[in-house]
Amino acid sequence: MSKRGELRRSQLLAAAANRFWRQGFGNTSLADIASDANVPLGNVYYYFKTKQDIAAGVADIFVAETETMLREVAQAEADPRRRVQALIRRLSESNRSRVERGCPIALAARDFSEAAPAAARRAASAFELLIGFIGRELQRTGARPSIALSRAREIIVEWQGGIALAHALEDPTILAEAMRRAEQKLLQSNYQ
Known part of the structure; x- marks a missing residue:
């Protein structure tokens, strides 16, 4: 994965960790994570399947x-x-x-x-x-x-x-x- 790809992946994980902590795993959508990471929702699937x-x-x-x-x-x-x-x-x-x-x-x-x-x-x-x-x-x-x-x-x-x-x-x-x-x-x- 490129440096930019690693950065995006890290941004998604950081956003997810923060959302999961604030509102729980079940109440967090992929759209929430993508929005918080400033990554288009469709791109999330490039880094994570689920x-x-x-x-x-x-x-x-x-x-x-x-x-x-x-x-x-x-x-x-x-x-x-x-x-x-x-x-x-x-x-x-x-x-x-x-x-x-x-x-x-x-x-x-x-x-x-x-x-x-x-x-x-x-x-x-x-x-x-x-x-x-x-x-x-x-x-x-x-x-x-x-x-x-x-x-x-x-x-x-x-x-x-x-x-x-x-x-x-x-x-x-x-x-x-x-x-x-x-x-x-x-x-x-x-x-x-």
């Missing part, structure tokens, strides 16, 4: 962005606890948009599940990447694998639960408190 293909592309974006973030955190910090703290800080950078709209990854995993189940699973794998990263880093601090995995899940549950409740109640302090609790879980010293 809306399910677009969902798969959006899920791939979530995974790629998560992988990039984890790589950057790993490169920036050598200490395992600091790496997880840095990750929590990075996740907190999007608190405002999460309070306003919820988590785009969680919404995709839910919204894609009936019409595009493979895309739903792919979107959810971003959570698996986060849990795996945190678990491995906690193991590096001496935690047993089962404890490290449990703590990693607790941190992600705290984050996602905070997003859900903060979004529902339109209260950013709920998410800020959840992120502080996530960091406290990290700092708990009894991993054995």
Whole structure:
């Protein structure tokens, strides 16, 4: 595909991700996506045969962005606890948009599940990447694998639960408190 074609494809995926996040997969039409991307509707089919293909592309974006973030955190910090703290800080950078709209990854995993189940699973794998990263880093601090995995899940549950409740109640302090609790879980010293 040419550079211009890649740009158009990226524009369509960005527009779709934004629309899916704002109004849901089922309520978004190909015409909405094309309009938001400034691409003629007929050209959408050159890049994607179905809306399910677009969902798969959006899920791939979530995974790629998560992988990039984890790589950057790993490169920036050598200490395992600091790496997880840095990750929590990075996740907190999007608190405002999460309070306003919820988590785009969680919404995709839910919204894609009936019409595009493979895309739903792919979107959810971003959570698996986060849990795996945190678990491995906690193991590096001496935690047993089962404890490290449990703590990693607790941190992600705290984050996602905070997003859900903060979004529902339109209260950013709920998410800020959840992120502080996530960091406290990290700092708990009894991993054995």
